[in-house]
Amino acid sequence: MPELPEVETVVRGLRSRLEGRRVGELVFLSPHLGQKQPLPALGPDLYRGRKIDKIWRRGKMIIFNFSGGCGLLIHLKMTGQLYLCSPKHPVDKHTHARMTFADLSSELRFRDIRKFGFLNCLPTTEILTRVNSELGPEPLDLDFSGFQSRLKKHGGKKIKGWLLDQKIVAGIGNIYSDEILIRARIRPDRLADRLSPEETRRLFRAMKFVLRKAIELRGSSISDYVDSKGEKGKFQQKHLVYGREGLLCRRCRKTVIRRKKIAGRSSFFCPHCQK
Ligand SMILES: [Zn+2]
Numbered sequence: 001m002p003e004l005p006e007v008e009t010v011v012r013g014l015r016s017r018l019e020g021r022r023v024g025e026l027v028f029l030s031p032h033l034g035q036k037q038p039l040p041a042l043g044p045d046l047y048r049g050r051k052i053d054k055i056w057r058r059g060k061m062i063i064f065n066f067s068g069g070c071g072l073l074i075h076l077k078m079t080g081q082l083y084l085c086s087p088k089h090p091v092d093k094h095t096h097a098r099m100t101f102a103d104l105s106s107e108l109r110f111r112d113i114r115k116f117g118f119l120n121c122l123p124t125t126e127i128l129t130r131v132n133s134e135l136g137p138e139p140l141d142l143d144f145s146g147f148q149s150r151l152k153k154h155g156g157k158k159i160k161g162w163l164l165d166q167k168i169v170a171g172i173g174n175i176y177s178d179e180i181l182i183r184a185r186i187r188p189d190r191l192a193d194r195l196s197p198e199e200t201r202r203l204f205r206a207m208k209f210v211l212r213k214a215i216e217l218r219g220s221s222i223s224d225y226v227d228s229k230g231e232k233g234k235f236q237q238k239h240l241v242y243g244r245e246g247l248l249c250r251r252c253r254k255t256v257i258r259r260k261k262i263a264g265r266s267s268f269f270c271p272h273c274q275k
Contacts, residue, residue: 001174003060003219005214006225007057012228013228014108015056017104022050023047023048023052025100026097029095032096040123042070042123044121047066050070053065058170072122073120073122073130073131078224079114079116080110080111081230082108083226095111096110097110098110135170137170144204154168156193158262161264164263172207174267175239180207184202184205186202187274189267213235213238255272
């Protein structure tokens with residue numbers, strides 16, 4: 001599933017091409033998209049001629065603000081893709097929506113094989129209410145004292161589950177939680193409020209480092225993820241533990257990576273490096 005770095009990469013790509021442009025039309029190609037619209041959903045016809053004021057990210061969600069208070073709230077979930085391509089490019093059965101623009105030959109497509117993702121047409125005020133009630137702070141904006149107080153407040157959770165909980169910090173998923181914990185040298189099943197001051201400091205630094213580095217490398221492409229131009233990311237080449245069960249740890253080079261279900265999710269870690 002695309003996490004913060006992948007979604008940020010998509011957003012940056014779309015922002016540079018689309019901000020300030022006017023919508024030609026927004027068309028739903030699959031009935032399930034219309035059926036999944038939450039109230040008070042706006043009709044796709046309402047977007048015609050509106051200017052894109054802003055494209056931004058909150059957690060793993062992509063948000064479009066249009067002129068006149070219309071918005072789009074998009075979650076790619078497992079297999080969603082949002083990218084620009086030529087209108088001549090064939091539309092397959094997994095493409096659920098397309099948006100055209102004035103003065104731009106490319107169109108925006110929302111493609112999602114497993115259909116867990118959503119593209120909701122909502123007023124921007126409603127989008128703000130939703131994201132602020134569902135999501136904790138952005139990990140790259142969080143300062144150390146805010147980080148410490150959240151560790152204490154939700155201290156009964158295993159640190160893997162703590163990192164995954166979108167209400168505690170928004171945007172981290174299964175890949176980056178494992179990659180953060182190996183760099184912090186902390187086992188994923190440790191309790192959040194039992195970390196030493198030194199471990200807390202390491203975890204905070206590792207969280208910032210991994211997310212920034214992954215954004216710089218345009219995300220991790222494990223299965224379906226592609227950026228707004230349809231290209232793959234490169235951070236998977238830097239993975240130390242994720243997806244490496246049974247392989248030698250890239251950090252210590254003497255212990256085999258283990259996989260264990262922690263906080264309901266498959267977690268990869270090195271029993272030698274992580275205490
Ligand atoms: Zn190791």
